[in-house]
Amino acid sequence: MYELKIALRQVLSRKKQTLFSILAVALAVAVITVMMALLSGFQGELIKSSIENNPHIVLNPQDEKEGFIHLYRYNSALISEKEGVIAASPKYISQAALESRDNAEGISLQGIDPMAEESVMRVSEDVVEGDLKTLVHTRYGILLGDQLAKNLEVNVGERVDAVFPGSKTTSFKVVGLVHTGTSADEVTAYARLDSVQDFFNEPGVVSNIGVRVADPYQADAIAASIEGETGLDAVSWSEANAEILSLLDIQRVSVSIFYFLIYGIAGFGIANTMITIVAQRTREIGILKAMGTSRKSIMVIFLFQSMILGAIGLVLGIILGYIVTIALQSYEIEVPPEMYFGLHTLPLEVEPLNFVYAAFFAFIVNILSGTYPARKAAKLDPVKAIESA
């Protein structure tokens, strides 16, 4: 392969000139890999948080006007038996107010079966003080969001009064505090399902049933099956977050346009360098032709050169991109949660496949941008090429 030998020699003899086009490719690949890491991390985190912070499937009453699910014990048992379902947790949710000393706060009072809710939502992971299990044997126990407790100025072990029009004011003992890091901490209170049903005078009904499944990506299918069997309205996490998920798809498309432009710029850099090299090497191209190098081989020589530039550039770019990604990972980049669907920091994810994609497309771009100068070189008139100064 004398073509490769010539290509290597010619590329390496113009170090400064080639350096800049290598840097252009390297930067493009680095920027793209970092962007991909951000996007993968963001999407991964978003999906993870929608899966973790909500039940995989929520069962709502079939008739919206009615507002309650009857026969919830039977339905919960039925659902728990289904293949792929880990647990089902019936829940009674209603607005109420809590009072303590001179403070009063509007809350979302959630009546739960502590162990079932633990299986579905892993509540105890968020319990920062006290214990969820205490609820099991405390008829009028209550867990408060830590911010809510602060606003009410109560601590674990103290009592709060639940107030609701038409209900008998009931005193609850604070048995634990919950911290999720979201605004829910200001309004959420958990109590036992039977206590809450009694408080609202609605025994035997719940607002919804939360379901946890083994594989979140099977949630749609399982939801459909539950809907068929129970007649309840089953909403999977992906259905509930359909807007966010479709937004992610749109984001993927718009980011691809960015990638395309960045690669385009790097490609023009390569093309520009190669056009310059071909212009500078015109006489040598003539000599090579006089020595019997065919048009095809001339083309190969200059395609090799752009490939060498591109290959060095993309290797550098991947290393640079990896280093920047790792460096950014060790920083917590704070973002406004309301703009990022509740995420507080930008997560970056090192996804090996992303690097493969970035490298692959960079290489394609290189070959494309090297083609025009190489064809130009191949088509040079040997007489004019030799006589050029």
Added chain:
Amino acid sequence: MTDKSPVIELKNLTKVYQNGVEFRALDNANLRIKKGEFVAIVGPSGSGKSTLMHLIGLLDTPSSGTLLIDGKDVTKMSDKERSGMRNRILGFVFQYHHLLPDFTALENVMMPLLIAGKNREKAKNVAEELLKKVGLEGRMDHRPGELSGGQNQRVAIARALSCSPTIVLGDEPTGNLDTKTGDMIYELLRQLNREYDQTFIVVTHNEDLASKADKIIRLVDGKITVQ
């Protein structure tokens, strides 16, 4: 040498350049050059010497007429076939040395052999042999920038001979050298011509040098006047 068949044969070979105005650089040229001949092409500037050279060297294509090299009609060949012939049958020595600047003298001489697909070891042996022949055994690993004009021209000659071509073409090979060096290069060419029985065609301005050739072709306004 009269019994030898012509290695180059031109029949009504014409080259017309059309750059707004029609310019007949070579006009109905008829010529036969036999194997082993040392031919000098002379004539004033613009008389078509270089055009003739480039046509025979397969660097340019004629507008009309036939050109036979080694008995083959080269005017209808593809780029690949023409490149192959340039590589195997033709050797070029240009006015300016025209070496590849990034390669050493040895590598430059090896290059046509590598283009021909010969293996590196064999190419190296041939190239070393030839560089010794032109008196550059001590300069093989120097690049063109580190050699004098005369030395570079010797490298160019060694390179032209590397594939044992049937025809060696020189486009004013001594034109850019001082008289003494020029004479030496010319002598070297003649000596190699006798030694290898290759056909040499040399374009020159220098009448003294031309007079030493077997045959002189005079060109005036694209027409061959004296053979």
